[in-house]
Amino acid sequence: MRRGLFILIVFAILISTFLVAQQVELKFLHRWPDPINQPFFENVVKDFEALNPDIKVNIQAISNDPFKEKIKIVLGTSEAPDVFFTWPGEFTNRFIRAGRIMDITDALVNTGWIDDFVYSQLEPFMYEGRFYGTPYRIDGKVFMYNRLLFEKAGVDFVPETWEELLAACEKLKKAGITPIFFGNEQPWAISHYIGTLNQKSVPEDVWLKDLDPAKGTWDHPGYVEALKKFVQLIPYFNQFPNAIKHAEARANFFAGKSAMMYVEIVEIPYIYRDAPVEFQENWGMFVFPDTGGPGNQKYLTGYPEGFVISADTKYPEQSLRFLKYLTGREAGRREFAEVGYLNGIKNLFDKDEVDPGTWDAVQLVLEAEAMANWLDSSLHARIWDVYSVQLQMLVDGVTTPEKVMQEVRKAADRVRAEF
Amino acid sequence: MRRKSYIFFILPALIMILIFVYFPIIQNFYFSFFKMSSYSPTRQFVGLNNYRMIFEDDVFYISLRNNTLYAVISVICQVGFGMLLAIILEGSFIGRKLKVFFRNVYFMPSLLSVTAVGLMFYFIYNPNIGLLNGILERIGLGDLKTAWLGNPKTAIYAVIAMSQWQYTGYIMVLLLVAIQKIPHEQYEAAEIDGANSFKKAIHITIPGIRDMITVCTVITVIGAFKLFTEIYVMTQGGPYNRTQVLGTFMYRAAFAYDEMGYGSAIAVIIFAITFLASLVQIKIVYKGRNN
Incomplete structure (x- = not known):
């Protein structure tokens, strides 16, 4: 009996050690270290980790203006985050030209992931016909x-x-x-x-x-x-x-x-x-x-803001999984409930689920001829x-x-x- | 053999200094000849072009002027006024308890973090809710109200004023220690000769602390050319670059605009200026000792 218990414990330790060894750690960098946004990201990461036990996400946050400066430095090092925030446009395009951001076109198009998004909000993440990121919050x-x-x-x-x-x-x-x-x-x-x-x-x-x-x-x-x-x-x-x-x-x-x-x-x-x-x-x-x-x-x-994946990531598949979750429907609904932002997912809410002001504002963005x-x-x-x-x-x-x-x-x- | 063993004690420190001080200086000098960004692996040799660009950039001259202005005002206020305070606090005008009290009061600001003090003054200077405009309004000088940090005519002086508030007490303490080392007999002899306090200060105190005054002046001048945090916290170089100094000018080029080579060239210039100031200090101190 005792011997059986001993073998069981050893077996459990071995299994958990194996699982920990299999777990990969993703570095995730965003630009909202404030007490409202930070808990939201922590909750999203917690949910994601529960659904993906093979991935651990380490969150880092730097506020708006310092972020603009630090992201340029960190992308040139081996400490570049796997998934990070960015503003589409020239701010991102220079990193794309320097080969620092992963092209996610195939993942978006081949799996039908692209159909989840309001296209006008995804398009800003396109550079020379290829997609490099997904929208986290729409804006105008x-x-x-x-x-x-x-x-x-x-x-x-x-x-x-x-x-x-x-x-x-x-x-x-x-x-x-x-x-x-x-x-x-x-x-x-x-x-x-x-x-x-x-x-x-x-x-x-x-x-x-x-x-x-x-x-x-x-x-x-x-x-x-x-x-x-x-x-x-x-x-x-x-x-x-x-x-x-x-x-x-x-x-x-x-x-x-x-x-x-x-x-x-x-x-x-x-x-x-x-x-x-x-x-x-x-x-x-x-x-x-x-x-x-x-x-x-x-x-x-106005332009959406979003997240991209580092071209140097060691874990492209896991990073894509996290990006998909972070800018997806479930996290999007939570994002609106906890911080009041809307991501670029189609039909995220019905009219009666949000306040009239937000609804009108979002309609302005979605109905604009272009951004x-x-x-x-x-x-x-x-x-x-x-x-x-x-x-x-x-x-x-x-x-x-x-x-x-x-x-x-x-x-x-x-x-x-x-x- | 004994002489050689010293090397083993010196070597670790020497290696650390070589790796963490001299090597980066040399590397920075090397980088100043390239056009490069922090996130791109490619870099392009541009010779002296970065230096040419610096001398063609108006912001460089604004920065240089602001650093110089900061140095001049700091020497006058911190060293000059600090010396005056030190002489008063070491004189016989006020009681011992009051002396201790004022020493602490004047010295305390230098113990505070520059960032915290910068934020505090940022709010003091706020045009709408700031203490300074509030006081001016209360005492009937409402016409003088302005956006102290947003007005290009006042912004740099507002930042400089904060530094004087913070560091005059520090310089005062350094000079105070030097004054305490002057032999008391000199003052007693002067008193017997009928010298008043002013004459004692001019003929005994000031000559007695000349070395320390030189050191304080050089510390202040070098500090003025290494200025960064005060500007970064309070104005970030604005409005429209009127409060840029060499430190923020370099930071802006390197980190805000990805011009790492250009930033390195600015760093070389800052190094040259502070290095020259140090040489002058060493020379003056040695000359003083030889005399």
Whole structure:
């Protein structure tokens, strides 16, 4: 009897040792180390590990701005994460060109995995006809407004054209209300305005060519027009936009210190977390007004964010399994319930399962004719470096639209010469 | 034989220094001749092109100017004002208990983490909820309110002011220790000769701590050219590069814009400046001793 028990214990130890030896460890890097998102990722990983006992996932998280810097360094080392966050567009394309991201086209197409996604949200992860990632959260930029302040100022319309937006701003300003809160300490905030205005002010073929660092000349007069339009908005912003962070601006907007703000739809969850009840019951949104420019006015600025797999991973099959789970239906429903984001899976929710604001916002993204990528992540780093500095100067009124574009053209020429 | 055995004691430290200090310096110098990024295995030899680009880059001159400004103001405030405080605290103007109290009060900020102090001042300078604008408003100087870190005219001075607040006490303590080493007989002799406190400070104290003043000046100047955390935490070089210093200029090139070779070239320039400052220090100290 004792001998039998001994053999059983030895056998159990051997089996568990064998299983542990068979287990692979994946390194997973995302950019949300905050107390709301971090537990969500931990829960998703826990569920995934329960379903896949042969895989252990080690989570690492670095916040937004440091992430942009550190991912470049870590990808050049043997410590590169197997699965990691990225912004599609030039931010990712440079890593693809350097052979750092795994091509997942075959896995997507051959297994029918591709059919799970809303195609417009998957397409941004395509580079030269091949897929490299899957969407984790969909996003788009809209003007959010405070209905009570609109009423107070007698603005009884929702702006649909640029002229109407200016008219609304003027009425609000005359009523002693700051029309738009804008926090541009980190200039990605202005990139959303200028990216939208560029796309609407320049013919589509020219705009797409200029986003390509190997071809972009940035000499179309529409870019100057876009900046001139932006300059028209400056008198309607709060004081010191270059000294205020976007999150601080959002907090002021929620607190009723301004009537409008240009925000991402992924910021809607903050309304229900942080805003006073009065705001929660009286907010609305509208898409960026028609500027009358030669660009497509039906585009929506915004791009999904997602995850990719390192080309150097030792465990491509396991990494694919994790990616599929992380950006799949089950994790997607949990993602919405726990952090309020929606991933790119088709028909993830019915209308009665989500709040009306989120539903309307998501419909805007899904129904947009196409998406215009964020300006900062669609540009070559050195062009954005010059562009961002010049745009901050434009906000302070120390340069002109013409001079801004002169500097951008010089930077684009230097970059183009290297391709 | 005994003489040779010293080598075994020196060797481990020497190897460590060679591997972790000198080798990276040489490697960095080598990298400065390449165009390379951190995530791409390929690199392209560009000769002196990175250095040419630095001297053509306006941000380099802004950085150099800001480092120099930081050094000059720090020498005046930290060394000058620190010396004044040290003389006062070692003089007979105030009681012993008060001396101890003020020594601690002035020294304490230097014990705090630069990042924490940077964040604290970031909030003090906030244009909407900041303490500074709040005080100005309360005392009727509301017209002076500004975005201290967002205004290109005030941003670099706002950062420099924070450093003076933090490190003047540290320099003061170094000078205080030097003052305590001056033989008391010199002061007694001066008193017999009828020297007042001012004359004692000018003719005994300051000459007596000249070496330490030199060391403090050089520490401050070298520190000014190694500046990074304060800027990174408070302004990240903005608004529009007006608060860039060589450290953040290098970091931005290397880590934000993937120009590792360019970043290495900037590092070589920082190395050259700080190395020169150290040489000057050594020379001045030796000259002082020989005299």
